[in-house]
Amino acid sequence: MIKIVIADDHQLIIDGIKSLLVNETTIQIVGEAKNGEELLRKGLLMNPDLILMDLGMPVMDGIEASRRIKKDHPAIKILVLTTYADQKSIKEMLKTGVDGYLLKDSGKDQFIEAIHAIMNEKSYFDPRVTAVVMKSLQPQKKLSNTPTPLTLREKEIVRLIAEGKSTHEIAAAIHLSLLTVETHRKNIYTKLGVNKIASLVRYAINEGLLDQ
Amino acid sequence: MIKIVIADDHQLIIDGIKSLLVNETTIQIVGEAKNGEELLRKGLLMNPDLILMDLGMPVMDGIEASRRIKKDHPAIKILVLTTYADQKSIKEMLKTGVDGYLLKDSGKDQFIEAIHAIMNEKSYFDPRVTAVVMKSLQPQKKLSNTPTPLTLREKEIVRLIAEGKSTHEIAAAIHLSLLTVETHRKNIYTKLGVNKIASLVRYAINEGLLDQ
DNA sequence: AAGGCCATACCTGTTTTCAGGTAGTTAGTT
DNA sequence: AACTAACTACCTGAAAACAGGTATGGCCTT
Numbered sequence: 001m002i003k004i005v006i007a008d009d010h011q012l013i014i015d016g017i018k019s020l021l022v023n024e025t026t027i028q029i030v031g032e033a034k035n036g037e038e039l040l041r042k043g044l045l046m047n048p049d050l051i052l053m054d055l056g057m058p059v060m061d062g063i064e065a066s067r068r069i070k071k072d073h074p075a076i077k078i079l080v081l082t083t084y085a086d087q088k089s090i091k092e093m094l095k096t097g098v099d100g101y102l103l104k105d106s107g108k109d110q111f112i113e114a115i116h117a118i119m120n121e122k123s124y125f126d127p128r129v130t131a132v133v134m135k136s137l138q139p140q141k142k143l144s145n146t147p148t149p150l151t152l153r154e155k156e157i158v159r160l161i162a163e164g165k166s167t168h169e170i171a172a173a174i175h176l177s178l179l180t181v182e183t184h185r186k187n188i189y190t191k192l193g194v195n196k197i198a199s200l201v202r203y204a205i206n207e208g209l210l211d212q
Numbered sequence: 213m214i215k216i217v218i219a220d221d222h223q224l225i226i227d228g229i230k231s232l233l234v235n236e237t238t239i240q241i242v243g244e245a246k247n248g249e250e251l252l253r254k255g256l257l258m259n260p261d262l263i264l265m266d267l268g269m270p271v272m273d274g275i276e277a278s279r280r281i282k283k284d285h286p287a288i289k290i291l292v293l294t295t296y297a298d299q300k301s302i303k304e305m306l307k308t309g310v311d312g313y314l315l316k317d318s319g320k321d322q323f324i325e326a327i328h329a330i331m332n333e334k335s336y337f338d339p340r341v342t343a344v345v346m347k348s349l350q351p352q353k354k355l356s357n358t359p360t361p362l363t364l365r366e367k368e369i370v371r372l373i374a375e376g377k378s379t380h381e382i383a384a385a386i387h388l389s390l391l392t393v394e395t396h397r398k399n400i401y402t403k404l405g406v407n408k409i410a411s412l413v414r415y416a417i418n419e420g421l422l423d424q
Numbered sequence: 425a426a427g428g429c430c431a432t433a434c435c436t437g438t439t440t441t442c443a444g445g446t447a448g449t450t451a452g453t454t
Numbered sequence: 455a456a457c458t459a460a461c462t463a464c465c466t467g468a469a470a471a472c473a474g475g476t477a478t479g480g481c482c483t484t
Binding site: 363 | 459460461462463464465
Binding site: 125194195196199200 | 339409
């Protein structure tokens with residue numbers, strides 16, 4: 001028997017899910033909460049195996065609640081159930097370590113499948129969610145205004161700068177004069193139209209010059 | 213009519229794919245290559261719309277070949293067709309900007325579906341591939357996690373630093389003393405264990421502190 | 425052979441960051 | 455009432471980054 005707590009600020013959603021699962025003999029709804037705070041205070045007392053978590057709740061949202069639960073009770077599974085699939089929410093949720101991510105217009109079958117997959121130590125993500133994530137990992141082709149005119153040497157130095165090395169350290173690392181490295185850095189700044197290390201690092205990360 | 217070139221070092225695979233597609237009236241195999249070098253030298257002359265790319269080929273592997281093709285001919289679609297779904301290969305391939313990733317034991321239907329999805333400007337990734345990627349994005353349980361202990365003020369200053377503003381500019385922007393901003397910065401560095409703007413910017417981007 | 429790009433190296437001076445402190449005020453908690 | 459966290463502000467000196475040059479040799483292309 002899988003014990004589930006539902007956290008959602010819309011009573012209608014809670015009731016809908018309940019009726020959806022009423023015939024499922026392997027699943028039992030043992031509690032509900034209207035926000036993250038209530039979930040932590042009351043929901044956890046029911047010792048759930050899995051939490052159905054809405055993202056946008058008042059008082060404490062699903063992201064913060066997930067973070068805390070995964071920190072203090074890593075064994076409890078979390079299935080996010082929400083309407084949005086925007087990149088920011090998804091990435092935030094992934095970082096908290098949730099086990100699955102479903103969109104609210106998913107069918108009942110998908111819903112049950114997700115719960116069982118998660119309880120079997122697997123994860124379950126809606127295909128639309130994975131699509132967003134995969135896309136975000138691919139290089140953005142729209143940034144055509146920067147054809148990366150940097151030379152190999154310059155790219156190498158950009159990498160080292162972005163890694164936090166000082167000019168002095170870079171010079172030592174690639175056996176060049178301090179002044180040469182400075183010259184390269186100045187040329188890079190001119191080419192990229194930046195004038196600060198901070199801007200340079202952002203550029204390097206956006207262009208994928210770093211192996212993360 | 214979709215013109216396809218196959219790049220694979222196993223003739224058997226090439227023949228298998230050909231016979232698989234022989235009844236597809238919308239797809240035409242216009243060329244083949246046994247490695248990345250041959251693909252670039254001869255395969256591209258056929259003006260393909262899409263390349264079926266094997267990962268592990270001699271002379272020049274699929275990753276390097278994909279990188280070059282996407283650089284010089286971004287309009288040509290690339291569908292990776294391989295046996296492995298290990299994290300490293302997948303990430304490397306994603307970085308080159310390929311349009312899809314199929315495992316070789318996929319069924320014919322999935323195969324055709326992938327080709328058409330890609331030709332319609334969408335991407336297609338085998339669910340097992342997306343599973344690997346999604347998992348890699350989730351936090352590693354053992355590794356020391358950074359629960360972002362920064363205060364609101366500190367996060368604000370991290371944002372401004374990462375935007376390339378100097379301490380002086382930040383002080384002016386949020387009406388604080390130059391020295392206060394410096395103090396905040398020092399506290400941030402201590403908390404995060406960094407000691408350079410470059411490292412700070414990388415942290416900020418990784419933690420999603422920047423709206424970007 | 426001339427011109428351009430790349431990589432190398434130097435000079436000078438200013439601005440900014442970094443590292444080590446100390447210290448007061450406010451708001452919230454025990 | 456004592457304690458703590460967060461925010462504020464200051465001081466000093468060293469290290470680095472930034473900005474503006476100049477200059478030379480190698481290589482490639484026209």
